[in-house]
Amino acid sequence: MTRARRLGAALLGGGTGTVFLLLVLIFAGILALNPGFFEGPSLMAFLKQAAPLVILAAGQYFVIVSGNFDLSVGALVGAQVVIAARLIDGEESRTVPVMLVMLAFGIGVGLVNGLITTVLKVQSFITTLGMLLVLYGAIRLWTGGAPTGSLSEAFRTPGRLGITDVPLVGQIPWALLIMLALGAGAILLMRTRFGRILMASGDNELAAKLSGARVDAARTAAFVLSGVSATVAGILIGGFAGVSAQVGEGLEFTVITAVVLGGVALGGGRGTALAAMAGALAIEALFTLFNQMALPATLRPAVQGAIIIAAVAYAARRRTRPALQTTASPS
Amino acid sequence: MSALLAMRGIGKAFLGVQVLSAVNLTVSRGEVHALVGENGAGKSTLMKILAGVHTADAGTVELDGRAVAFTHPAAAQKAGVASVFQEFNLLPELTVAENVHLGHEPRRRGGIDRKAMNEATAAALADLGVDDLAPTAKVGTLSVAHQQITEIAKALSQGADLICMDEPTAALADAEVALLYRLVVRLRERGVAVLYVSHRLREIFDLCDRITILKDGRLVDSVATADITPDELVTRMVGRRIEAQFPPRLPGTETGDVRLRIEGGGNDYVDGIDLEVRAGEIVGLAGLQGSGRTEIAEAVFGITPFTRGTVAVDGRPVRLSRPRKAIAAGIALVTEDRKAQGLALHQSVKANARMVLDANARVHSRQRLGRIEGLLSSLDLVARGDDQEVQFLSGGNQQKVVVAKWLAAEPGVIVLDEPTRGIDVGAKHKLYSVIRSLAAEGLAVLLIASELIEVIGLADRIAVLHDGRIAGELPGGSTEQEVMAYATGRRSGPSDAEGSEPE
Known part of the structure; x- marks a missing residue:
């Protein structure tokens, strides 16, 4: 290893650091094309739009680091928005009760995902793929194909508005504040005993169990956290973009791409919550860059697919090299 | 006897750590040659260089007088060097015969000639003195010993002149060890050389013709088994006598009340x-x-x-x-x-050492967490720091982390x-x-x-x-x-x- 590479590795703190470098590069690209991007209002608009994905990434991080997947989040976001519109139906006074119902629903979906995966030993990939289809179908059945009702103004506030008349930036979006609060919460949670056990369960389930850890409970809790993050993301996306039958579609893949881009290893046990959220920010920034370059939005799925493969391949290479060398040290 | 294998001046470093330097190894046809040394002496590395898993940094390897440099295990196999590692390279869903003939199945009218394949396998096994292993048995259902035999039969069917065995008896029961003994003797009779890596002195003295001793990645000596006693061998492996191997009971140790009783x-x-x-x-x-x-x-x-x-x-x-x-x-x-x-290998020393405390509210306490650092240093843990991933520690240091995580819970x-x-x-x-x-x-x-x-x-x-x-x-x-x-x-x-x- 050359000195420069070693220095680079030290600066980046190993693998998860790569995403921050990537983020800087993408921002530099945006800056080159559109110097006005980093002025207060447009930066705030970007962060407002990125907030739901960042929050979803935090939720997905818990599930992935414990050794599972949650593919049901996109469908859950969609379901939550449709439920909100139908139950609120334009009545301001119903806003808070309906949000509580949504929260309960998000927790319930996470709990079902978690229990099916841990108790019935169904692989999470299948459990949550099934949940995706169930939610998708159930919502269409319930609404008869097209979402009905409408959201209240109060419901749309967190996703759309913010603290106004702030010098320099104009408006600080509620979505950004919620994102920062939940992001900080996620980082702190990983430093608690729960977070440590979650990480150990993803790394070596058996060792964690033999150390007395309640692995199944921790993993189920991770699914619940993912369900909660999808609920919050649903409230923000609903507020921001309104109600449609397509809300949330494909979001599960975007968020998994984001988490993987953050250097969080599929299979669990490695990566940080901060890097996962930075991965989400990087994806959003990349799409912004595409807009600046006037590339068609239809390109996005293909790019996401390429990123997810490249990120996992990069992680695998980085991992196997030193590992081979150390296991090769004599018997 | 002519030299089948001659490795000269072999050197190898991993991540700047020299694990082998200037090691020579010569094995003759039909010789059973033991490679001994403590853990970390470099035996496995030397064997893996021979098998094409690693490439040497220095030195030459000659097989039958021709210089070779294997860059891939398949190349070594083709040249007649087969390795039986502790993990087998067999396909568990296939039969013994299918595994033995994998890649060179006898063919007949465009398909595999199963009858010929099974008969050839049965003959090969009989030739090895094995009569209780059916060619049609599925490998996944076999005992470790029988899998080992399959691996050896496979090596022979590929024309191996030299078979490397890494701790072949580690997972065998006593009766199976006897079978392996017979097998090694049969191989010697057929002129196949065996490179035998083992910790077990008795096997070495029972089976091997010559012994090459490594210590700290260097060649100590290569001697005929007849010229050395087990005691001398141990002394030369560790470089010192190990009489005072076990520390005495500490003063002040008192046998008290029964703490664990099983009835x-x-x-x-x-x-x-x-x-x-x-x-x-x-x-x-x-x-x-x-x-x-x-x-x-x-x-x-x-x-x-x-x-x-x-x-x-x-x-x-x-x-x-x-x-x-x-x-x-x-x-x-x-x-x-x-x-x-025991360990979550990708987590830090610290994370592993506190795992039991983290996982159990009943034993968790701030004081105990605070004592972990002292506990690790009292075990003489050698690590770059608390935040080093345990996968990069040596086996001994990994074990110290495991012990620490339990002692943390008092x-x-x-x-x-x-x-x-x-x-x-x-x-x-x-x-x-x-x-x-x-x-x-x-x-x-x-x-x-x-x-x-x-x-x-x-x-x-x-x-x-x-x-x-x-x-x-x-x-x-x-x-x-x-x-x-x-x-x-x-x-x-x-x-x-x-x-x-x-x-």
């Missing part, structure tokens, strides 16, 4: 287990593979609980139905396989299952003195080791298992013969110190 313990694997371990006492569990040693540890720790009998810790009856309950009762288990069962009873397996001599000695000091602190220690000498050297009492039952109990310092007499079932009940070691 009539039994499940699917063991039965009628009556065992007491007192504070300050080290009790050894001896027995052959499969005699139920590990099963007792797993029952006490709630992994596969006893379904009969009672267990009491410090006089209180406990139901040990899960590891959590055992931990809450003050029991710790240092498991046999530290990588699979248990009253500690069960150690093969605590020194696969670790270097220095770390072994450290663990021996740790075990002594745990006893001095009043813990009850239950020690399981397949190296009889460890149990004999450390334990105050030895319970010898045979066939899932305690066949007899002996005082510490008994002879290996006494222990083996019970372990092989030739003696049960009180000892009168007679009997001999089985072959």
